[in-house]
Amino acid sequence: MDLELSELNPAEADAAMAVVKESFEACVAPDYAQQGRDLFAQVVTADYLRSLPHRQGFTLVAKLDGRMVGMCALRDGHHVTLFFVLPEFQGRGIGRRLFDSAVERVRRNVSGVTKLEVHSSPVAVSIYQALGFSITGPEKVDDGIRYIPMERLLGPGSNTSMDYR
Ligand SMILES: CC(C)(COP(=O)(O)OP(=O)(O)OC[C@H]1O[C@@H](n2cnc3c(N)ncnc32)[C@H](O)[C@@H]1OP(=O)(O)O)[C@@H](O)C(=O)NCCC(=O)NCCS
Secondary structure (H helix, E strand, O other), X not given: OOEEXXXXXXXXXXXXXXHXXXXXXXXXXXXXXXXXXXXXXXXXXXXXXHHHHHOOOEEEEEEXXXXXXXXXXXXXXXXXXXXXXXXXXXXXXXXXXXHHHHHHHHHHHOOOOOXXXXXXXXXXXXXXXXXXXXXXXXXEEEOOEEEEEEEEEOOOOOOOOOOOO
């Protein structure tokens, strides 16, 4: 498997959004009320991805033989905001590679961050647990979006470098 990980080139934001949309529709939307699906479509856009570097965030993308198949995005230094792999490529370790790379990037580049947080979709809880996250509260529903709050300590050896600018 020739998997290449890189930071999102803003010109590729539409391709990354195509990954998000396909995976969201197949795996996450069935658990949401229509209001939540509409809100997700309204908020999660190519412009949102392009805004992340200005919000203490970044997006990593995974390409398999040149085709974009997955992405992981953080904001506010510590919050996993989007994490999607195309359904046909799930369960092959691509999410693990993306996530580990994102953790390393936070450890290298963001000071003062001791843990990562995520609002997990119901379907992804066991995957986040495999990635070291624990549930921190009961499931919530905000504007039709169902999520389970989770966090993962970064552990020693992190946060040794400079802030994002
Ligand atoms: C979440 C997602 C990005 C993970 O990507 P992926 O490529 O499928 O993940 P991987 O195959 O690398 O698996 C990651 C870890 O979860 C484990 N895992 C995978 N599927 C699992 C399942 N159904 N139950 C429990 N653990 C699972 C894997 O064993 C792996 O752990 P390991 O590295 O210790 O073996 C992907 O499944 C996805 O797009 N899901 C739908 C969208 C979604 O819900 N995203 C989260 C939004 S908050």
